[in-house]
Amino acid sequence: MTSKKYEGFSNPIDVSTETLSCDLNQMTVSTVLGLMENEKKLPTNDINKVESQENEKSGHNCKEPVVENLFYMALQIFVPFLIAGIGTIGAGLVLGRVEDYEVFKNIKALYILVPAIIGLKGNLDMCLASRMCTQANLGTLDIRAELISMIIGNIFLVQVQAIVASCVVSLFAVSASAVLTGDFNFHDAMLLVASSTITATTSCFILDFVLIAVILLTRKLKMNPDNLATPLAASIGDVVSLIVLSTVASLLYEIHDKYFYIMFIIVGIYVLFLLPTWVMIVRKNKYTKTVLKEGWVPVISALFISGMGGLVLDSAVEDFTGFVVFQPIINGIGGNLVSIQSSRISTMLHQTSLPGIIPPYTKQWIMPWATFFSKMLSARTARLLVILSIPGQVVFVLVADVIYNNGELASTVYFVLTYLTVFIFQLSILLYVCHLLIHTMWRFKIDPDNSAIPFLTALGDLLGTCLLFAGFIFLKEIGHPYTPI
Numbered sequence: 175m176t177s178k179k180y181e182g183f184s185n186p187i188d189v190s191t192e193t194l195s196c197d198l199n200q201m202t203v204s205t206v207l208g209l210m211e212n213e214k215k216l217p218t219n220d221i222n223k224v225e226s227q228e229n230e231k232s233g234h235n236c237k238e239p240v241v242e243n244l245f246y247m248a249l250q251i252f253v254p255f256l257i258a259g260i261g262t263i264g265a266g267l268v269l270g271r272v273e274d275y276e277v278f279k280n281i282k283a284l285y286i287l288v289p290a291i292i293g294l295k296g297n298l299d300m301c302l303a304s305r306m307c308t309q310a311n312l313g314t315l316d317i318r319a320e321l322i323s324m325i326i327g328n329i330f331l332v333q334v335q336a337i338v339a340s341c342v343v344s345l346f347a348v349s350a351s352a353v354l355t356g357d358f359n360f361h362d363a364m365l366l367v368a369s370s371t372i373t374a375t376t377s378c379f380i381l382d383f384v385l386i387a388v389i390l391l392t393r394k395l396k397m398n399p400d401n402l403a404t405p406l407a408a409s410i411g412d413v414v415s416l417i418v419l420s421t422v423a424s425l426l427y428e429i430h431d432k433y434f435y436i437m438f439i440i441v442g443i444y445v446l447f448l449l450p451t452w453v454m455i456v457r458k459n460k461y462t463k464t465v466l467k468e469g470w471v472p473v474i475s476a477l478f479i480s481g482m483g484g485l486v487l488d489s490a491v492e493d494f495t496g497f498v499v500f501q502p503i504i505n506g507i508g509g510n511l512v513s514i515q516s517s518r519i520s521t522m523l524h525q526t527s528l529p530g531i532i533p534p535y536t537k538q539w540i541m542p543w544a545t546f547f548s549k550m551l552s553a554r555t556a557r558l559l560v561i562l563s564i565p566g567q568v569v570f571v572l573v574a575d576v577i578y579n580n581g582e583l584a585s586t587v588y589f590v591l592t593y594l595t596v597f598i599f600q601l602s603i604l605l606y607v608c609h610l611l612i613h614t615m616w617r618f619k620i621d622p623d624n625s626a627i628p629f630l631t632a633l634g635d636l637l638g639t640c641l642l643f644a645g646f647i648f649l650k651e652i653g654h655p656y657t658p659i
Contacts, residue, residue: 250401259570262506265412266499272420277427283351286484290343293480297628299381303403304517304623327459330452340374364437369423377415400517472625476632483639496658505638509631512604520622529619538613545606579659588654596641
């Protein structure tokens with residue numbers, strides 16, 4: 175047995191050829207991990223140098239990705255996808271009904287607020303799901319103490335983010351509405367802040383427990399939580415958010431003139447008491463303290479993107495009856511599917527590579543068609559998501575249409591084909607952006623579990639609303655508008 179002595183580290187080391195069977199310039203991540211387990215441990219600075227050199231020279235990863243059986247993967251995705259579709263139908267029907275509420279008629283800023291409030295499940299809860307799915311696949315959740323710590327930290331982290339995000343987005347809705355209408359009402363502004371804060375914290379709290387239960391159950395059943403957690407949570411997320419928002423806003427609207435001080439009390443309790451308490455808890459948790467410091471840019475940016483979709487929704491509601499029924503469906507399904515793809519790619523990178531290193535089985539930059547027509551595992555999943563979504567969307571649209579029209583079908587062939595066209599266009603863009611965004615974040619050592627999904631779901635909301643609006647305009651121009659019975 176021979177040995178070689180390598181220089182260039184803070185502490186020169188001797189490594190046998192049985193331990194290190196390749197030259198330094200050919201070192202892979204597996205070699206680095208092997209050295210870490212060797213009796214002669216490398217100092218941290220040395221590990222970083224090895225990572226840097228192997229990243230430049232080889233680009234290889236330590237493990238091959240796990241290839242799931244296509245049939246079982248399709249089955250795991252399809253069942254929660256159908257349940258999620260039922261949830262989006264419910265959200266569309268709820269939104270179609272609440273437009274007759276007095277508060278929605280008199281405070282138009284609520285329509286600007288709706289996409290952002292619904293989008294909070296993507297900004298906050300789906301990030302929680304992505305983080306916990308990754309840890310589940312890495313085996314961290316199998317340790318009871320780590321599981322409890324992670325659950326507590328993540329629940330309170332989402333509550334902190336929900337309070338801040340809801341206040342920001344409500345102020346954006348009020349400001350945008352004031353600019354568009356030329357009218358500003360301070361009582362209405364406080365009502366929006368109080369309503370959005372209660373809605374965001376309540377819906378997120380409910381969804382967090384649903385997510386955690388789903389992830390733990392799928393782990394016990396030896397299924398991949400990446401395929402189930404986000405669509406199952408989203409299946410009730412839109413409905414819960416809209417029901418809570420419409421109920422709370424209606425109740426506060428009844429009293430906001432006579433008992434205006436109640437709005438201040440509600441906001442004060444959240445901002446001055448609950449927020450500082452939960453921040454202290456999150457800062458002491460090792461799983462969430464980093465996200466508390468660094469996770470705000472994606473969340474806040476995504477809220478403004480969703481808010482832009484709200485401006486489009488506000489215009490579309492006035493021009494097209496029935497638009498609000500289908501808007502949550504196209505946005506919800508698109509966001510759910512891209513969240514599955516995002517969570518799967520992120521988990522795969524965590525399992526097979528190190529931050530900053532793009533493994534050889536995938537690429538950072540690809541052409542749009544390679545998202546679907548390539549040998550990458552992500553393309554395999556993308557094809558499956560599109561194939562599953564097309565018949566699903568037809569069913570969802572027709573069911574929503576029949577229920578909205580009290581048992582009669584108002585949809586025409588022109589409407590269904592136009593809807594499917596804009597949906598496929600939306601989903602294709604989202605899946606392509608998903609690939610580029612996650613791999614770029616990984617290349618720059620940004621954890622996509624914390625940052626990717628907010629951008630993707632917000633983009634899905636904006637694209638879905640704009641494309642659906644364009645579809646309704648197109649149908650009107652060709653003389654076949656959607657006309658509710």
